[in-house]
Amino acid sequence: MSLPYRQIHLDFHTSEKIPEIGADFNGADFARTLKDAHVDSVVLFAKCHHGWSYYDSEVGQRHPQLDFDLLQAQSEACSAEGIRTPIYLSVGWDEQAAFANPGWRRILPDGTFHMAMGKNLDPMWSYLCLNTPYLDYVLAQIEEIATRFPNADGLWLDIVFQHECCCNYCRKGMDEAGLDWTSETDRQSFAHDVLQNYLKKSAETIRRINPDMSIFHNSSMVPRGDRRVFDDFSHVEIEAVPTGGWGYDHFPISARYVDPFGEPYMGVTVRFDIIWGELGGYKHPKALAGEIATMQAHGARACIGDQLDPRGVLDPSAYAMIGQVFAEAKAREALIEGTTNVAEVGLLSSIAVRDPGSLSRDARHIDEDYGALRILQQSGFLFDVIDCDTRFEDYPLLVLPDKVRIDDALANRLQVYLDQGGAVLLTGESGLKPDSSGFALDIGAQFAGPSPFENCHIIPEPDLRPDFIDDPFLIMCPTLRIVPTDGETLGKVYDPQFNRSPRQFSGHINTPREREPSSFSCGVRKGKLAYLPIPVFSLYKQLGQAMVRDFTARVIESLLPDGRRLTTNLPSSATTTVREGDGRLVLQHVYAPRELRGQTQLGNIEAIDALPSLADVMFQFREDRPVKDVRLGETSLDFQQRDGVVSFTAERLPGTAQIVIAL
Ligand SMILES: [Zn+2]
Incomplete structure (x- = not known):
């Protein structure tokens, strides 16, 4: 399937206590802001973690402070500008369902409710169990969205976990399956089967209605070693917010695993300074630019997470920054298209x-x-x-x-x-x-x-x-x-x-x-x-x-x-990947040095606020095939090719750069 290159994941987790939802929404302005920022796809919200729907749902409940079909209006406006609109549905967290049906909540072995963080009374999301009638509720929502929005490019299903659960439904299910719910191993084994059942049924529901829809289930990580997990995915997106608990290693280790599958995939970061939905937080533009360049260096398409203001207007400062970063990304895409990673x-x-x-x-x-x-x-x-x-x-x-x-x-x-x-x-x-x-x-x-x-x-x-x-x-x-x-x-x-x-x-x-x-x-x-x-x-x-x-x-x-295939005098904090395709080798360089500046309960805050240029960077690349040309951007570099090694020097290497070796 085709996958967009520059996506916005537009969070909209909004409490019923917040008034006038979408009151300032203007479809033309909304879509134009995205278009001007070089966005070719935007993930729009059908249902948020609070459990509210943003369309005229007969299965769920529309947000009580929203008086029109916001999702429909957003979709139509984006379609008019040629922007794709996959639709988001929160699966594992749904505060409305959790409050209305506490029996659908996931129960820990100690008998307490399973929360995203903390305990029952903490202001935090509640996990729902996918082995309860909640599964039918979610499947009905999926069916309604796929039917109601035939032009949506796909479904983006979030919080797709099933940890071990001791709710009544799971204990009964384990009894029937001959498993022992006092055993942690058996509980985990049952939870695995419950998750597989959700993956199969949700994918069947979507494909029955529209086989062309993309399907992505987000578990906030890419599991390694069992590729059957991806059978019910149309593609992979790698959620990795470096300052929000994932760190700066999560994207490259996941990307280097997914990239060799040979299918288009996407990296997901956020425009916020620390984590998803941190309203009023802005990541330094150089950090965002470095993260997107790193995605491209690993062959990934790029997605930036944002959260819409409750009144429905996109943040001008955020889209100025995103527009700049996506413009740079767009200029690099042609050279990356159709390439594969060179790995020794x-x-x-x-x-x-x-x-x-x-x-x-x-x-x-x-x-x-x-x-x-x-x-x-x-x-x-x-x-x-x-x-x-x-x-x-x-x-x-x-x-x-x-x-x-x-x-x-x-x-x-x-x-x-x-x-x-x-x-x-x-x-x-x-x-x-x-x-x-x-x-x-x-x-x-x-x-x-x-x-x-x-x-x-x-x-x-x-x-x-x-x-x-x-x-x-x-x-x-x-x-x-x-x-x-x-x-x-x-x-x-x-x-x-x-x-x-x-x-x-x-x-x-x-x-x-x-x-x-x-x-x-x-x-x-x-x-x-x-x-x-x-x-x-x-x-x-x-x-x-x-x-x-x-x-x-x-x-x-x-x-x-x-x-080694590539020898340079670059510092250890610089990353250079080499991709090959159609008569060219593309060396993609990112130098985004990080500094430890803070810490949250989720982990260290490593800050980037510069992408420094480096002087007199020497490259030696082992290549037997005759090299025709070596270019850094528009500049031709002098090179030598001797004994199967091509050598050249970049007098000034920008913090993000592509060097093309033409064969
Ligand atoms: Zn359960």
Whole structure:
């Protein structure tokens, strides 16, 4: 299906206590404001989290302070300007339904209502259970919207979760299914089935009425490892509000997973400073520009979240900013269209293997996946995030971060991949059999179990050391132990003299190391298979030490058969992706340095307010095909191509830039 390029997600969660809804709405002005801001699609509201409808519904209730069909008026005005209008429906939260039918609410195991945050009396959204008659209510609303708005481009269904629930309907359902509602595992298993039932029935309802409608279910994250989840989606949108709890890693890790599916998809951020619907909050325009450029660098279409003022008028300052950012985005689209990401590393997502399809909140922040994203990204590698459905042979190197245990099926696939010339990096527990009895692959070393020490020092072989260290350096976490047999050691391990305890400790943090190395290695390599007994990726996510990152990057680089594809002198906080299509390679550069400036209960506030230019940036890209031309915007860059490497320098590289290598 086609997907718009520049979308606004126009929230409208509005209490019945707010008067004169839509009183200042003017359809022509509304659509013109969007059109002038280069918006080609706007998600409009049928029903908000408060449970009020914004159209003449016979199933739900129109907002009591709205005296006309606002959704119809918005749709008609937008259609007249050629703007698409997918329609939003709040599924998991509906305050009206929760108040009128408390039996439809989701009940936690302790007997209390499940709230979005806090407890029952907190001013916060209530979760509804999709295993109650509420499901019929939602399906009737979906049917009404799909019928009443045949020209809508699709349905955007929100808060699509079903956590474990102990309501009467669920307990009865579990009894009938032979499940035990006192068991957390059984409750989660039942909740999974309830969610699948909702996904199937809602999609069937929509497709029965209009098979061409787009369908997107928002769970605020993209689950990895079970692609059947997307069977009832027409496309994927990645909600990732960096300052609102998602952080700046959520978009790239999700995008690098979704992009290789080969279907158009969309990133979603907000124009607000911190989070959705923060009325009167404005993100710095440079931050918005950096976020949209980052989406495009990963091949995504762009959506910006906004919330309509209750009186129905779009915010002029917001649309001035959005218009500027979308104009810049529009100018970049032609070069990205039809391209695919160039990747030399396939990062096999740990959560995709350990808990395929997980939608748990914890699955949003998996240390080893996020640490691997950061090390690969900051070290300038070109990579995708993959799962077990991916063709491994498409990548010269696979990285299995820290916690990917290997069963027989995966071991067989990896052995075939290695036999065909692929390279694999295993770290931490990755590579161990599920029962920890040893390694599932021949790593060229004997497994000696976990180290009894709380940390260690390592000194890698000279070519694997960080540039700035020639001495043993601290690994601030427990590791496993290996003794190389027919594998090549990657360096030595020094144990501490003793573990810290109430009876003995030395210094502030860690005990001095022994003078002599232990008999264990800090890594081993056999052929193209390397193993580090250190959970380097989790460690980097937690402590962010450059020495750990640079050591890991050296190991990764050593495994790439022809070395890295792209070499630059860019700082680690810059991101460059390379996309290929139709006789061109497009290097997409974003330099949007972030600064920690605040914190909310949802997480850190990392601010961006500049996209600095960089001087004398050198690029070397391994490319055997003859290069015709290298351009940065309108400027032709001098380049050389020797021994399969094209080299060029950008004297001034703007904070967001596209460099096109014509083949
Ligand atoms: Zn329930």
